[in-house]
Amino acid sequence: MTDGPASAPPLPPGRVVELPGRGKTFVREVVGPPHAPTLVLLHGWTSTADINWFPSFAALGRRFRVLSLDHRGHGRGLASSTPFRLEDCADDAMALMDALGVERCIPVGYSMGGPIAQLAWHRHRDRVDGLVLCATAVEFASTRDERLLFASMGALARASRLTPGLLRARLSGLYLARRSRQYDSWAMEQVGGHDWTAILEAGRAIGRFSSAPWVGEIDVPTAVIITMRDHVVPLRRQIRLFDVIPGAKAYRVDGDHDACVINADRFVPTLVSACTYVAEQARVAAAG
Secondary structure, three states: OOOOOOOOOOOOOEEEEEEOOOEEEEEEEEOOOOOOOEEEEEOOOOOOHHHHHOOOHHHHHOOOEEEEEOOOOOOOOOOOOOOOOHHHHHHHHHHHHHHHOOOOEEEEEEOOHHHHHHHHHHHOHHHEOOEEEEOOOOEOOOOHHHHHHHHHHHHHHHHHHHOHHHHHHHHHHHHHHHHOOOOOHHHHHHHOOOOHHHHHHHHHHHHHOEOOOOHHHOOOOEEEEEEOOOOOOOHHHHHHHHHHOOOOEEEEEOOOOOHHHHOHHHHHHHHHHHHHHHHHHHHHHHHO
């Protein structure tokens, strides 16, 4: 169940998968029980699939087939010369399903993965049986200061493309110094593989994202996991997401934005319950 450096937590098998016409990305898979529904795990901004989901793999794998991938520019995700778009990440997830022969799935999105999961439904409705949306929102920038903050990331990304060596090195060093008290050497090695231009572009894309025009049309079983002490995605935004999706079911976790790791003892059982609920509702809907 484990690979990589000795400091790494137990992890399911992983491999590089070629997505035709797109490039290569790193994928982990838990086979799960025979004929189990497939979850596609979509991680948050500046994280990787391993960092975001390592506490959850084993528990989810007892009930589901589980796939996870690093997003573009993150960890061992797709390398691209085009600016980062959340829509491309949603399409990447569907391309992964094609590459592995998976017809339908339940996207499970955390933070930035929430918009990617919503876009997966919006752009590929015939492939999505349900949604599990964790610590995320309809939109992330509604105030002037928030819009300016996210817009500034676009300017930094452009500067990074013009002066790749020095600026990217400084960004990497600053990021790792900021995170060093939270992550062990394994996690710092993971984020050290980021394309920092793409990371900044992803920040700008998050700031521009809004599913408000169509989120109320979501017609698949949906669970919203709300992190109750979140200092990154305010509680009011998470509650609004739950409120605007017809028939959504709310789950609550007493934790901050890093609850998926720091409060894994509370988050993981809640995630399993939310995924089980969505899968059962999807099964009933398909049978009806």
